[in-house]
Amino acid sequence: DVSARFPRRRRALMPVRWHHGTFTLDGRRVRVPTAQNSPPLWVRLAREVPYPVEQVRSVTLLCEGGRLFLDVTAEVPVATYPPGEGPDPARVAGVD
Template sequence: MGYQGLCRELAASGPGTFDDLDSTGARSVLRRFSDAWFAAAKRRNAGDGSARFPRRRRRLVPVRWYHGTFRIDGRRVRIPAGKGRPSLWVRLARQLPYPVEQVRSITLLSEGGHLFLDVTAEVPIATYPPGEEPDPARVAGVDLGIIHPFAVAGPDGEGLLVSGRAIRAEHRMHLADTKARRRAVARRAPGRV
Protein backbone atom coordinates (compact mmCIF):
# COMPACT_ATOMS: atom_id res chain seq x y z
CA MET A 1 0.00 0.00 0.00
CA GLY A 2 1.36 3.41 -0.96
CA TYR A 3 1.31 6.70 0.92
CA GLN A 4 -2.13 7.70 -0.40
CA GLY A 5 -3.59 4.36 0.71
CA LEU A 6 -2.07 4.76 4.17
CA CYS A 7 -3.58 8.27 4.41
CA ARG A 8 -7.01 6.85 3.46
CA GLU A 9 -6.64 4.23 6.21
CA LEU A 10 -5.70 6.99 8.66
CA ALA A 11 -8.76 9.06 7.73
CA ALA A 12 -11.05 6.03 8.03
CA SER A 13 -9.66 5.00 11.43
CA GLY A 14 -10.59 8.34 13.01
CA PRO A 15 -8.95 10.46 15.73
CA GLY A 16 -6.64 8.95 18.32
CA THR A 17 -5.01 6.42 15.97
CA PHE A 18 -1.64 8.12 16.40
CA ASP A 19 -2.37 9.03 20.03
CA ASP A 20 -1.51 12.73 20.56
CA LEU A 21 -0.42 13.49 16.98
CA ASP A 22 -2.61 15.62 14.76
CA SER A 23 -3.38 14.51 11.19
CA THR A 24 -0.45 16.51 9.72
CA GLY A 25 2.05 14.86 12.07
CA ALA A 26 0.51 11.43 11.48
CA ARG A 27 0.75 11.86 7.70
CA SER A 28 4.41 12.82 8.16
CA VAL A 29 5.06 9.52 9.96
CA LEU A 30 3.19 7.62 7.24
CA ARG A 31 5.25 9.39 4.53
CA ARG A 32 8.55 8.36 6.18
CA PHE A 33 7.34 4.78 6.66
CA SER A 34 6.12 4.52 3.06
CA ASP A 35 9.34 6.01 1.62
CA ALA A 36 11.50 3.67 3.73
CA TRP A 37 9.41 0.63 2.77
CA PHE A 38 9.54 1.32 -0.98
CA ALA A 39 13.29 2.12 -0.82
CA ALA A 40 13.92 -1.23 0.90
CA ALA A 41 11.73 -3.04 -1.66
CA LYS A 42 13.64 -1.42 -4.54
CA ARG A 43 17.00 -2.43 -3.04
CA ARG A 44 15.76 -6.00 -2.47
CA ASN A 45 14.51 -6.27 -6.06
CA ALA A 46 17.96 -5.12 -7.20
CA GLY A 47 19.48 -8.07 -5.32
CA ASP A 48 20.60 -6.39 -2.09
CA GLY A 49 19.87 -9.05 0.55
CA SER A 50 20.95 -6.76 3.39
CA ALA A 51 18.06 -4.32 2.79
CA ARG A 52 15.57 -4.45 5.63
CA PHE A 53 11.99 -3.26 5.67
CA PRO A 54 11.13 -0.69 8.35
CA ARG A 55 9.81 -2.05 11.61
CA ARG A 56 6.18 -1.30 12.28
CA ARG A 57 6.78 0.11 15.75
CA ARG A 58 9.44 2.64 16.56
CA ARG A 59 9.33 4.79 19.65
CA LEU A 60 10.64 8.03 18.22
CA VAL A 61 10.13 8.92 14.57
CA PRO A 62 10.89 12.37 13.11
CA VAL A 63 7.64 14.30 12.59
CA ARG A 64 7.28 17.23 10.18
CA TRP A 65 4.77 20.09 10.14
CA TYR A 66 4.41 22.48 7.21
CA HIS A 67 3.86 26.23 7.01
CA GLY A 68 0.52 27.22 8.51
CA THR A 69 0.26 24.25 10.88
CA PHE A 70 2.62 25.58 13.58
CA ARG A 71 3.27 28.97 15.18
CA ILE A 72 6.58 30.57 16.11
CA ASP A 73 6.50 33.07 18.96
CA GLY A 74 10.02 34.36 19.70
CA ARG A 75 12.00 31.38 21.00
CA ARG A 76 8.90 29.23 21.45
CA VAL A 77 7.20 27.05 18.82
CA ARG A 78 3.59 25.89 19.17
CA ILE A 79 3.05 22.47 17.59
CA PRO A 80 -0.52 21.23 17.17
CA ALA A 81 -1.68 18.00 18.80
CA GLY A 82 -4.61 15.68 18.22
CA LYS A 83 -8.20 16.80 18.63
CA GLY A 84 -9.00 17.62 22.25
CA ARG A 85 -5.32 17.57 23.28
CA PRO A 86 -3.33 20.62 24.36
CA SER A 87 -0.75 21.95 21.91
CA LEU A 88 2.91 21.18 22.46
CA TRP A 89 5.10 24.22 23.16
CA VAL A 90 8.79 23.71 22.37
CA ARG A 91 11.31 26.18 23.77
CA LEU A 92 14.27 26.81 21.48
CA ALA A 93 17.82 27.02 22.83
CA ARG A 94 18.52 30.01 20.57
CA GLN A 95 16.76 32.45 18.29
CA LEU A 96 15.96 31.26 14.76
CA PRO A 97 18.50 32.53 12.21
CA TYR A 98 15.67 33.30 9.74
CA PRO A 99 12.74 35.69 9.84
CA VAL A 100 9.56 33.87 10.89
CA GLU A 101 7.85 34.54 7.55
CA GLN A 102 10.60 32.59 5.72
CA VAL A 103 10.14 29.37 7.76
CA ARG A 104 8.44 26.72 5.62
CA SER A 105 8.53 23.58 7.79
CA ILE A 106 9.75 22.21 11.11
CA THR A 107 10.75 18.65 11.97
CA LEU A 108 10.81 17.40 15.55
CA LEU A 109 13.36 14.62 15.99
CA SER A 110 15.26 12.83 18.71
CA GLU A 111 18.96 12.01 18.51
CA GLY A 112 21.14 10.82 21.34
CA GLY A 113 18.42 11.35 23.94
CA HIS A 114 17.89 15.00 23.00
CA LEU A 115 15.03 16.63 21.12
CA PHE A 116 15.92 18.77 18.12
CA LEU A 117 13.82 21.03 15.98
CA ASP A 118 15.01 21.07 12.37
CA VAL A 119 13.84 24.26 10.66
CA THR A 120 13.56 24.64 6.89
CA ALA A 121 13.36 28.19 5.55
CA GLU A 122 13.01 29.76 2.14
CA VAL A 123 16.05 31.95 1.59
CA PRO A 124 15.99 34.52 -1.21
CA ILE A 125 18.45 34.07 -4.06
CA ALA A 126 21.43 36.39 -3.79
CA THR A 127 21.55 39.16 -6.37
CA TYR A 128 24.58 41.25 -7.17
CA PRO A 129 24.93 44.69 -8.74
CA PRO A 130 26.29 44.69 -12.30
CA GLY A 131 30.04 44.13 -12.34
CA GLU A 132 30.15 42.63 -8.81
CA GLU A 133 28.87 39.13 -9.64
CA PRO A 134 30.95 36.08 -8.66
CA ASP A 135 33.41 35.03 -11.32
CA PRO A 136 32.09 31.81 -12.95
CA ALA A 137 35.65 30.85 -13.97
CA ARG A 138 36.67 30.46 -10.30
CA VAL A 139 35.92 27.01 -8.96
CA ALA A 140 36.26 25.53 -5.47
CA GLY A 141 36.00 21.88 -4.52
CA VAL A 142 34.47 20.86 -1.18
CA ASP A 143 35.21 17.47 0.36
CA LEU A 144 33.04 16.31 3.25
CA GLY A 145 34.98 13.84 5.35
CA ILE A 146 35.04 11.88 8.57
CA ILE A 147 38.28 12.96 10.24
CA HIS A 148 38.01 16.47 8.81
CA PRO A 149 34.38 17.65 8.55
CA PHE A 150 35.16 19.53 5.35
CA ALA A 151 38.02 20.73 3.21
CA VAL A 152 37.84 23.40 0.51
CA ALA A 153 40.39 23.80 -2.27
CA GLY A 154 40.55 26.80 -4.61
CA PRO A 155 42.08 27.21 -8.07
CA ASP A 156 45.26 29.01 -6.90
CA GLY A 157 46.29 26.32 -4.44
CA GLU A 158 44.53 28.11 -1.59
CA GLY A 159 42.63 25.88 0.78
CA LEU A 160 40.70 25.67 4.00
CA LEU A 161 40.75 22.62 6.23
CA VAL A 162 38.54 22.26 9.30
CA SER A 163 40.02 19.59 11.55
CA GLY A 164 37.68 17.20 13.26
CA ARG A 165 40.31 15.48 15.39
CA ALA A 166 39.36 17.44 18.50
CA ILE A 167 35.69 16.55 18.00
CA ARG A 168 36.55 12.87 17.55
CA ALA A 169 38.85 12.86 20.58
CA GLU A 170 36.17 14.45 22.75
CA HIS A 171 33.60 11.92 21.52
CA ARG A 172 35.93 8.99 22.25
CA MET A 173 36.74 10.33 25.74
CA HIS A 174 33.01 10.72 26.43
CA LEU A 175 32.36 7.19 25.18
CA ALA A 176 35.17 5.71 27.30
CA ASP A 177 33.90 7.60 30.35
CA THR A 178 30.36 6.34 29.80
CA LYS A 179 31.55 2.73 29.46
CA ALA A 180 33.63 3.03 32.65
CA ARG A 181 30.63 4.39 34.58
CA ARG A 182 28.42 1.55 33.31
CA ARG A 183 30.99 -1.06 34.39
CA ALA A 184 31.23 0.51 37.86
CA VAL A 185 27.46 0.57 38.28
CA ALA A 186 27.13 -3.01 37.01
CA ARG A 187 29.54 -4.24 39.72
CA ARG A 188 27.42 -2.65 42.44
CA ALA A 189 24.10 -3.90 41.04
CA PRO A 190 22.43 -6.64 43.09
CA GLY A 191 22.71 -10.11 41.61
CA ARG A 192 19.83 -12.40 40.78
CA VAL A 193 18.59 -14.58 43.57
Protein backbone atom coordinates in the same frame (compact mmCIF):
# COMPACT_ATOMS: atom_id res chain seq x y z
CA ASP B 1 -0.02 -13.33 34.43
CA VAL B 2 3.26 -11.48 35.16
CA SER B 3 5.13 -13.18 32.30
CA ALA B 4 3.08 -11.37 29.65
CA ARG B 5 5.09 -8.62 27.96
CA PHE B 6 4.20 -5.86 25.57
CA PRO B 7 5.83 -5.93 22.14
CA ARG B 8 8.77 -3.58 21.68
CA ARG B 9 8.63 -0.88 19.08
CA ARG B 10 11.14 -1.21 16.32
CA ARG B 11 11.40 2.55 15.90
CA ALA B 12 11.01 4.47 19.12
CA LEU B 13 10.87 8.11 18.01
CA MET B 14 10.23 8.95 14.38
CA PRO B 15 10.77 12.48 13.00
CA VAL B 16 7.57 14.55 12.77
CA ARG B 17 7.23 17.46 10.31
CA TRP B 18 4.80 20.37 10.36
CA HIS B 19 4.40 22.59 7.30
CA HIS B 20 3.77 26.34 7.03
CA GLY B 21 0.47 27.35 8.62
CA THR B 22 0.22 24.40 11.01
CA PHE B 23 2.69 25.66 13.64
CA THR B 24 3.28 28.99 15.40
CA LEU B 25 6.73 30.48 15.89
CA ASP B 26 7.03 33.01 18.73
CA GLY B 27 10.63 34.02 19.50
CA ARG B 28 12.22 31.05 21.25
CA ARG B 29 8.97 29.06 21.42
CA VAL B 30 7.20 26.92 18.82
CA ARG B 31 3.60 25.74 19.16
CA VAL B 32 2.90 22.50 17.31
CA PRO B 33 -0.53 20.93 16.87
CA THR B 34 -1.55 17.93 18.97
CA ALA B 35 -4.45 15.47 19.04
CA GLN B 36 -7.98 16.82 19.22
CA ASN B 37 -9.20 17.84 22.70
CA SER B 38 -5.66 18.00 24.12
CA PRO B 39 -3.74 21.16 25.02
CA PRO B 40 -1.27 22.53 22.43
CA LEU B 41 2.39 21.64 22.77
CA TRP B 42 4.82 24.53 23.25
CA VAL B 43 8.47 23.64 22.59
CA ARG B 44 11.13 25.95 24.05
CA LEU B 45 14.23 26.43 21.93
CA ALA B 46 17.79 26.94 23.17
CA ARG B 47 18.17 29.90 20.77
CA GLU B 48 16.04 31.93 18.41
CA VAL B 49 15.47 30.82 14.85
CA PRO B 50 17.94 32.73 12.61
CA TYR B 51 15.29 33.42 9.93
CA PRO B 52 12.33 35.81 9.87
CA VAL B 53 9.02 34.10 10.71
CA GLU B 54 7.61 34.72 7.22
CA GLN B 55 10.52 32.78 5.60
CA VAL B 56 10.09 29.60 7.71
CA ARG B 57 8.37 26.90 5.64
CA SER B 58 8.47 23.82 7.89
CA VAL B 59 9.80 22.48 11.18
CA THR B 60 10.78 18.89 11.95
CA LEU B 61 11.06 17.48 15.47
CA LEU B 62 13.57 14.64 15.66
CA CYS B 63 15.48 12.67 18.26
CA GLU B 64 19.19 11.91 17.87
CA GLY B 65 21.39 10.54 20.61
CA GLY B 66 18.64 10.83 23.20
CA ARG B 67 18.16 14.58 22.58
CA LEU B 68 15.36 16.39 20.78
CA PHE B 69 16.20 18.73 17.90
CA LEU B 70 14.03 21.06 15.87
CA ASP B 71 15.08 21.24 12.21
CA VAL B 72 13.92 24.48 10.57
CA THR B 73 13.49 24.80 6.79
CA ALA B 74 13.33 28.37 5.49
CA GLU B 75 13.04 30.00 2.08
CA VAL B 76 16.11 32.18 1.60
CA PRO B 77 16.30 34.60 -1.35
CA VAL B 78 18.95 33.89 -3.99
CA ALA B 79 21.87 36.31 -4.03
CA THR B 80 21.85 38.57 -7.09
CA TYR B 81 24.66 40.80 -8.30
CA PRO B 82 24.60 43.87 -10.55
CA PRO B 83 25.95 43.33 -14.09
CA GLY B 84 29.74 43.39 -14.17
CA GLU B 85 30.02 42.63 -10.46
CA GLY B 86 29.68 39.41 -8.57
CA PRO B 87 31.69 36.47 -7.40
CA ASP B 88 35.22 36.08 -8.72
CA PRO B 89 35.14 33.51 -11.59
CA ALA B 90 38.77 32.51 -10.89
CA ARG B 91 37.83 31.41 -7.37
CA VAL B 92 36.88 27.74 -7.15
CA ALA B 93 34.83 26.05 -4.44
CA GLY B 94 34.22 22.34 -3.97
CA VAL B 95 31.66 20.26 -2.15
CA ASP B 96 32.63 17.11 -0.31
